[in-house]
Amino acid sequence: MLEKKMKFGGILGFDNGVMLAPMGADISGPELVAAVANAGGIGLLASPVNDYEMTVKAIQETKKLTDKPFGAGVLLEFDNAKSIRAIIDEKLACLEVYWGDFPKEMVDEAHKHGIKVIHQVGSVKAAERAIAAGVDCIVAQGVEAGGHVVGSVALMALLPRIVDVVGDRGIPVVAAGSISEARGYVAALALGAKGICVGTRFIATKEAYANKYYKQQLLHYTEQETDLTDLYGRLTWRANVRCLNTPFHQQWRNAPDDVQNDENQPIIGYSIIYSKEVVLRRFAGQVANRTTCGELENMVMLAGQGVGLVNDIIPAGEVVKRYVEGAKTIIKELGETYLINSRKKEDEKEEDDEKEEGWTWIRKLCL
Amino acid sequence: MLEKKMKFGGILGFDNGVMLAPMGADISGPELVAAVANAGGIGLLASPVNDYEMTVKAIQETKKLTDKPFGAGVLLEFDNAKSIRAIIDEKLACLEVYWGDFPKEMVDEAHKHGIKVIHQVGSVKAAERAIAAGVDCIVAQGVEAGGHVVGSVALMALLPRIVDVVGDRGIPVVAAGSISEARGYVAALALGAKGICVGTRFIATKEAYANKYYKQQLLHYTEQETDLTDLYGRLTWRANVRCLNTPFHQQWRNAPDDVQNDENQPIIGYSIIYSKEVVLRRFAGQVANRTTCGELENMVMLAGQGVGLVNDIIPAGEVVKRYVEGAKTIIKELGETYLINSRKKEDEKEEDDEKEEGWTWIRKLCL
Incomplete structure (x- = not known):
């Protein structure tokens, strides 16, 4: 049940x-x-x-x-x-x-x-x-x-x-x-x-709980405009992320391996993340949430290639x-497009107008 | 028609x-x-x-x-x-x-x-x-x-x-x-x-018309073991290909940008391609066909990530x-799994055993 x-x-x-x-x-x-x-x-x-x-x-x-x-x-x-x-x-x-x-x-x-x-x-x-x-x-x-x-x-x-x-x-x-x-x-x-x-x-x-600016950017970028990179958040966790290929990212994506978001980097903003105040330096791994202020356009914006849709x-x-x-709807359409027709084809010799109407009826009922 | x-x-x-x-x-x-x-x-x-x-x-x-x-x-x-x-x-x-x-x-x-x-x-x-x-x-x-x-x-x-x-x-x-x-x-x-x-x-x-060795290798590599590279065939066409990440490829994949399949490279084999004899040098772009002889394991083997299947x-x-x-078969199964059941759900209040058998009958006929 x-x-x-x-x-x-x-x-x-x-x-x-x-x-x-x-x-x-x-x-x-x-x-x-x-x-x-x-x-x-x-x-x-x-x-x-x-x-x-x-x-x-x-x-x-x-x-x-x-x-x-x-x-x-x-x-x-x-x-x-x-x-x-x-x-x-x-x-x-x-x-x-x-x-x-x-x-x-x-x-x-x-x-x-x-x-x-x-x-x-x-x-x-x-x-x-x-x-x-x-x-x-x-x-x-x-x-x-x-x-x-x-x-x-x-x-x-x-x-x-x-x-x-x-x-x-x-x-x-x-x-x-x-x-x-x-x-x-x-x-x-x-x-x-x-x-x-x-x-x-x-x-x-x-x-x-994402910043409005980040949400809006998702509407403007396409599947072509993401990058897989380990540039961000290196200080705590060096790993590949996929993010929007923004002008900021394009400028820095080939930065040397030893560049990381440590105290040598300028502060670009502040966030409150789960009630905790966080200072965001350049190349920080955190995306902008509703509380974030600062250079939003220079913060990482994580997104998949599905962003184009x-x-x-x-x-x-x-x-x-x-x-x-x-x-x-799509599964219904797949059935209608590929199953009924192929069935018709198999039964072609027996096919007559009456029979075809029969199929239409079943299709309506079933798919 | x-x-x-x-x-x-x-x-x-x-x-x-x-x-x-x-x-x-x-x-x-x-x-x-x-x-x-x-x-x-x-x-x-x-x-x-x-x-x-x-x-x-x-x-x-x-x-x-x-x-x-x-x-x-x-x-x-x-x-x-x-x-x-x-x-x-x-x-x-x-x-x-x-x-x-x-x-x-x-x-x-x-x-x-x-x-x-x-x-x-x-x-x-x-x-x-x-x-x-x-x-x-x-x-x-x-x-x-x-x-x-x-x-x-x-x-x-x-x-x-x-x-x-x-x-x-x-x-x-x-x-x-x-x-x-x-x-x-x-x-x-x-x-x-x-x-x-x-x-x-x-x-x-x-x-x-691929070499047996090349065909056989496809059976042994998985989706994890391909690479996107511009190492091969650079002399005539510098472009990304996806190929098997063979031991040979792993050894050379980070070769400098100016390495190409020119006369400085050793000859690694011969092929007849559409009736024309071709000398294959290291990093040549041509895959091995039925006529190819030489170091088959050192030739590029083009394949997509679907090779794992x-x-x-x-x-x-x-x-x-x-x-x-x-x-x-898959389209039938999608219909059976997701459409009939969800229909049942929608009609749940009217549902009785007779009706259910009715659906089974239609399912058999239609899907």
């Missing part, structure tokens, strides 16, 4: 297969997570780094805005034991981990508290390790994704391979990377995914609805 | 939407082109560079092996007036052009002779220019593709954007890049393509069949 009660593409007990990427520092904050949860999607809070109180606070603020289940994401690059403890104590529905290995004991610990574990990976090998650790869901991230990018393979090539590795273990695979609308959702389903994980499209929503700022619930309703 | 007579996904008058990439030098030769044509796909000969007689010879050899229509591809990087003349004189069904602009006068000239023009592009801007020139079909090539790669955007982000730019002009868009099996075919259809253009998967066929060497007709039959 559970299956039946789920709406289009439900996974992990959620109504549908639309997952909000836990975008840091606090872009995927309480408002956005609650909006996605209320729309039946899987909202993932970007958890504060290794901070018990702040994580609890963010979770409780989200709970005020929704009574639906939601989760949180943590980065395995850093010690996040305190944030994970908070997530367990608050009994969230799920915990997403990324950028590193999450050992079986930790997965077991989460399970003991009824928390499902989602592991985002960028390669088949990392998927194999996640499966061995007993995770409940795998997010396969393609290189076209925005923000931190762990792999080098495009979704078209990576996703079916990870689906094959999962096999019949019943672990849903979710696709991440440039899926800005329903066409990408159905493409992901065709490749074997059970859902999609979405970042960039959700930044351009009313509820995202993002053309409006709308409520997050509307984003989820467009994915789900759009996907249904 | 034409529409009805086409099989799954027919475009440009061919039975189905499976297009063979014109892989050089002579990998997409008469045998492979004829095999794809005989299976109802669009076989594209890799035309010899600007050589009237050799192009006519290759076309006539292909015509001996098939009475189905087929086409040929030419590179706009080089003057190819003589090859194009041969293609027109031989009245092929279509001409594919790549890597540059093909002016309206040339498109008109092809049309005057009943030849359809296909333009492969890697960006929305190039697609706009092709539309303005009046082409009949656009191939959208993602950065995950093998061989020469003109763009930088993954298919998931590029394809729907090009489909939108085409709009309702009735120009089919074909997807190229890492589509090694039916899942990718349906993903491309979902993103708005009408067909797929396939390279790597067709190299691992009995009919491809290529696991057998089979007849090319079987490849086409797997795409077409597999795509039908």
Whole structure:
């Protein structure tokens, strides 16, 4: 009966297969997570780094805005034991981990508290390790994704391979990377995914805790205008991110390897991130949130290649609805275009006008 | 009636939407082109560079092996007036052009002779220019593709954007890049393509004029093990290709910018390419064909990220069949998984056992 009660593409007990990427520092904050949860999607809070109180606070603020289940994401690059403890104590529905290995004991610990574990990976090998650790869901991230990018393979090539590795273990695979609308959702389903994980499209929503300037820029850049770079945030975490190829970025993208966002760099702004004041120096890794002031145009703006398909700022619930309703329409159209006609072709010899009308009738009813 | 007579996904008058990439030098030769044509796909000969007689010879050899229509591809990087003349004189069904602009006068000239023009592009801007020139079909090539790669955007982000730019002009868009099996075919259809253009998967066929060693290597490399590089063939054409990240390639991939395949480089083998003897020096751009001898492991092996899904060497007709039959099955499954259940959900209040059996019946009949 559970299956039946789920709406289009439900996974992990959620109504549908639309997952909000836990975008840091606090872009995927309480408002956005609650909006996605209320729309039946899987909202993932970007958890504060290794901070018990702040994580609890963010979770409780989200709970005020929704009574639906939601989760949180943590980065395995850093010690996040305190944030994970908070997530367990608050009994969230799920915990997403990324950028590193999450050992079986930790997965077991989460399970003991009824928390499902989602592991985002960028390669088949990392998927194999996640499966061995007993995770409940795998997010396969393609290189076209925005923000931190762990792999080098495009979704078209990576996703079916990870689906094959999962096999019949019943672990849903979710696709991440440039899926800005329903066409990408159905493409992901065709490749074997059970859902999609979405970042960039959700930044351009009313509820995202991103700066207006950042949201607006997403509407003006195309798929051609992103770059994969390790220029930002090097002081704490040297890793590739995909970001908008802004004039500032073009000017600095080939900066020497030893350039980093340390005290030699000028201050370009200030932010409050999860109640904490942060000074932003040039090449800082933090995107601009609602509180940020300073040289907004010189701050990193993380985005995937799917940015070319993002053309409006709308409520997050509307984003989820467009994915789900759009996907249904596309699947119907695929059936109408390719199945009925090919069936006709097979039955061509028996075909007559009456029979054709018969098909039209069934098509209307069924697709 | 034409529409009805086409099989799954027919475009440009061919039975189905499976297009063979014109892989050089002579990998997409008469045998492979004829095999794809005989299976109802669009076989594209890799035309010899600007050589009237050799192009006519290759076309006539292909015509001996098939009475189905087929086409040929030419590179706009080089003057190819003589090859194009041969293609027109031989009245092929279509001409594919790549890597540059093909002016309206040339498109008109092809049309005057009943030849359809296909333009492969890697960006929305190039697609706009092709539309303005009046082409009949656009191939959208993602950065995950093998061989020469003109763009930088993954298919998931590029394809729907090009489909939108085409709009309702009735120009089919074909997807190229890492589509090694039916899942990718349906993903491309979902993103708005009408067909797929396939390279790597067709190299691992009995009919491809590739060296056995090259074919075998495709079975052993994964999506993780390709590289985008301009190391090869620099003497004649400096451009990015995607190739297998072999031990040889790993050793040399960061070679200085001025290293090229000139007379300073040792001879590593010999080939006969379209009846012409060719000396292969280190970093030559030519892949190994059936005649090639020498250090095969030190020659470039072009392949897309879809190589991870290529696991057998089979007849090319079987490849086409797997795409077409597999795509039908996947579209059926998408309908069964997402449409019937969601319909059930909507009608949940009226739902009873009899009604459910009714759906099962319709499902069997229709999907």
